[in-house]
Amino acid sequence: MxxxxxxxxxxxxxxxxxxxxxxxxxxxxxxxxxxxxxxxxxLNFLNLASQNGILIKDGRSLELLNQVDTVVFDKTGTLTQEQPHVGKIYALAHYSEELILSYAAAAEAKQTHPIAKAIRQEAMDRGLKSPEAEEATYKMGYGLHVKIGTHAVRVGSTRFMALEGLAIPTQIEVIQNDSHEQGCSLICVAIDDQVAGAIELHPTIRQEAKQIIRSLQQRQMPIYIISGDHEQPTRKLAASLGIDHYFAETLPENKAALIEQLQAEGKSVCFVGDGINDSIALKKANVSISLRGASSVATDTAQVVLMDESLKQLDKLFDLSKTFxxxxxxxxxxxxxxxxxxxxxxxxxxxxxxxxxxxxxxxxxxxxxxxxxxxxxxxxxx
Structure with missing residues (x-):
């Protein structure tokens, strides 16, 4: 001037x-x-955002958010929580569901991974007292072997059971195939030298997800899900959240390509992701959002970080952008x-x-x- x-x-x-x-x-x-x-x-709006648990690392994103017309969510860890929850418990032969669950909870008593926490939480919710486990042997990525009283108990995947030399019952194989098609995982429990049952784990949808999706749809924004899962579980999740568009069976390296595809169609895209394999897609999006507690790569790349580790403030973020x-x-x-x-x-x-x-x-x-x-x-x- x-x-x-x-x-x-x-x-x-x-x-x-x-x-x-x-x-x-x-x-x-x-x-x-x-x-x-x-x-x-x-600066005033950055201050208001921080007071609402929103860390805006790039001030331009506050302006760009008002131009966004499409929101894309990564599924795992974003729309669903890291910790799954127990669905069905399958007991074979003369064993009961309570025995299968209590033995699994005892075996996982000192483990800190999300599956162990989900099993212990279910046992606690049912009021079960887990027996003491001894002589624990853990095989990374497979399962663990413990001694409970006079019984040898193994908890892990069917692959772990096979490595331990145990026969996988046909019923368990059928259940596992059905679980995988639904986007669930199956944890087998063996007592002594026999597979006694299995615990089905379901992904846990964030409590606030439906409300946030509904709020975004009221803003006339098309919403997409990107998932590496099979078609059926992805479609089921999209239907439960009221989302019409999704990409299933997406390889990590293809997420960024899908963002670019939407941009080529003239859309301004906001991508919400939390994983290591989301970093390139976060970089390509017009505005990128991650959650506190996500992978360090995702939080370093994202322009905005929701500090309460949930999606609750996403609607507030769009309100701030409009007011700005x-x-x-x-x-x-x-x-x-x-x-x-x-x-x-x-x-x-x-x-x-x-x-x-x-x-x-x-x-x-x-x-x-x-x-x-x-x-x-x-x-x-x-």
Whole structure:
């Protein structure tokens, strides 16, 4: 704006004299006010976001969010929680469901992975007391072998049972195939040298997911799911959340390509992901969001991090973006109007330098007041 400002003063100098020309230069240079007001406005909104548990690492994302018209969710760890929950318990022969679950909980008593936590939680919910387990032997990625009283108990995948030399009953094989088709996993429990039963684990949909999806749909935003699972479980999840679009059986390296495909169709995409294999897709999206507690690669790459480790503040984030856009536009208006009066006053009412400067600073003060309004309103609400 330096050149237009100087040019306006030179061009109006013969018409209004030196004092008027200086006044014109002041009035025309109102965009300089935006260089002061815009950062203050942005800082206020970053502060409001942080108070609501939202870390915005890239200020541009606050503006870009208002242009987003498509939201894409990664499934695992984003729409579903890391810890699954127990669905069905299958007991074979003369064994009971309670015995299968209590033995599995005893074997997993000192384990910290999500599957162990899910099994122990189910046993606790059913009021079962787990016996003491001894001589635990853990095979990474397969399962574990413990001694409970006089019994040798094995808990793990069918592959682990096969490695231990145990025969897999046909019934268990059928159950496992059906579970995998539904997007569930199966944990076998063997007592002594016989597979006694199995525990089916279901992915746990985040409690807030349905409400957030509904809120986004009210904003007229198409929503997509990207999942590496098979077609049937992905379709089932999408239907349960009321989502019409999904990509199933997606390889990690293809997630970014799907984001680019949507962008090629003219969509502005916000991608929400939390895994290591989401990093490229997060980078490609117009706006990227991750959750606290996600992989460090995802949180480092994402422009926005939801600090309460849930999706609850996603709707608030879009509200802040819309309010930010409105505040910036109003700020421009309240600064332009006084300076237009200043220009008109110099040209037609023979204002000198001082009145024009007063209109200029009036615009500055009004712009500052406008930038503080969201903070003041938030304080009133709280």
């Amino acid at each position: 330096a050149l237009p400002t100087l040019a306006s003063g030179i061009l109006t100098l013969p018409l209004v004299g030196p004092a008027g020309a200086l006044g014109i230069m002041f009035a025309v240079s109102f965009p300089y006010c935006m260089r002061v007001i815009a950062p203050i406005t942005l 856009d409105t505040t910036m536009k109003n700020g421009l208006r309240v600064m332009v109007v006084p300076n237009i009066f200043g220009i008109g006053g110099v040209l037609f009412l023979h204002f000198g330098f001082l009145p024009a400067a007063l209109f200029y600073y009036l615009g500055m003060v009004m712009g500052l007041g406008n930038s503080m309004l969201p903070v003041i309103n938030d304080q009133k609400e709280t």
